[in-house]
Amino acid sequence: MRILLIAGGWSSEREVSLSGARGIEKALIALGHNVTRFDPATSMDGLLEAASAHDFAFINLHGSPGEDGLVQAMLDAAGCPYQGSGPAGSFLALNKAVAKQIFVRHGLPTPEWVFLPVLPAEAWQPALAYPLFVKSNTGGSSLGLSRVDSQADLHAALKAIFETGDEVIIEPSVPGMEVTCGVLGDRALPPVLILPESGAGFFDYKAKYTPGAAREVCPAPIPEEVTAEAQRMALTAHRALGLSGYSRADFILDPDGNLHLLEVNTLPGMTPTSLLPQEAAAVGYSFEDLIAELIKLGLASAQRPS
Incomplete structure (x- = not known):
């Protein structure tokens, strides 16, 4: 089959995506497929055209786009099948x-959680006991993940994630x-x-x-x-x-x-x-x-x- 291997992208997990794609490409070739690499970071506008010219897409993206269902929705629009979940489940x-x-x-x-769509005031305290884990709400690979042991460190951890443009989720340490x-x-x-x-x-x-x-x-x-x-x-x-x-x-x-x-x-x-x-x-x-x-x-x- 003609397989479009989609990897890279522009999320903070770009390098993880590209690293995994190398092994996937090798396996696809060993299975007898013709492989074309596609990086949304450099050619997103060409995805529908590229997908239409292939029999299947193998997605190896982390974060957005990819895990948010956007690429899957575009592949659906192009009539190109792919591995894994569709747009709604991915999102x-x-x-x-x-x-x-x-x-x-x-x-x-x-675990219990607090969702924060915007950065709260510096003196804000969650109704959860320390220690806490502060996470990017839609990020992965544990990027931005930090353990916070006191209120003194909380605001800095929150600010670091909000500066990336993401929301925050806070959980108690289990x-x-x-x-x-x-x-x-x-x-x-x-x-x-x-x-x-x-x-x-x-x-x-x-x-x-x-x-x-x-x-x-x-x-x-x-x-x-x-x-x-x-x-x-x-x-x-x-x-x-x-x-x-x-x-x-x-x-x-x-x-x-x-x-x-x-x-x-x-x-x-x-x-x-x-x-x-x-x-x-x-x-x-x-x-x-x-x-x-x-x-x-x-x-x-x-x-x-x-």
């Missing part, structure tokens, strides 16, 4: 504050270990346990993308009942958000064995050593197999009536 999942409302509606435990669980098609994959080696104590940007900064253990060495619950919650969140193809849900596993759903990623990292590919490998998928399966699922989704 809902990217917005953490909105996604958490949907989690609560479907009985999925998620003690425990980080667990992530992918969904592929209609099945949940074996979870991964993430153990940061850095001094951050949580899975920040450095821990995600610095070799040796974190240990990722798959399948996660956790009780069977916790694995089953992580898989159930990942599938429930996937369906509640209206997603398709694949996704990855991130959790905190507290000392009492309870899972707390943080967010769901609709375009998870796709290097051969990224979290979801590790989970797929645990059930027998090589990286090339995984790429082929995502294309198969994307084509099948495009053939279903909307």
Whole structure:
């Protein structure tokens, strides 16, 4: 097939996107496809034309555009199938504050939160106990994520995110270990346990993308009942958000064995050593197999009536 590999973009996660695209391109070529690279940052105006000239698009974008559903909507307009979720599910999942409302509606435990669309006064205090995590509401890869231990540091953390043009979501720190669980098609994959080696104590940007900064253990060495619950919650969140193809849900596993759903990623990292590919490998998928399966699922989704 003629495949348009869409990567790059202009979000703060551009370099992560381009890094993953190199491995995807190699896998696509090994599968016998003809690949054309497309970077929205340099040629967004040509996306509809490029998509119309290809049989399939493989999206490897992080942040906006891509995870916000804009590229998917344009591909739909061009009649070009693609892997993963459509515009509506992508948009809902990217917005953490909105996604958490949907989690609560479907009985999925998620940490309390405060959503801030504008920067509050310097003396403002949230009705949450410290320590707190201050996050970009629509950003990913843990960019802009900071732990705040007192009110004295809160305003600076908020200001740093608002200066990027995004909104803010604040959550209390939930003690425990980080667990992530992918969904592929209609099945949940074996979870991964993430153990940061850095001094951050949580899975920040450095821990995600610095070799040796974190240990990722798959399948996660956790009780069977916790694995089953992580898989159930990942599938429930996937369906509640209206997603398709694949996704990855991130959790905190507290000392009492309870899972707390943080967010769901609709375009998870796709290097051969990224979290979801590790989970797929645990059930027998090589990286090339995984790429082929995502294309198969994307084509099948495009053939279903909307």
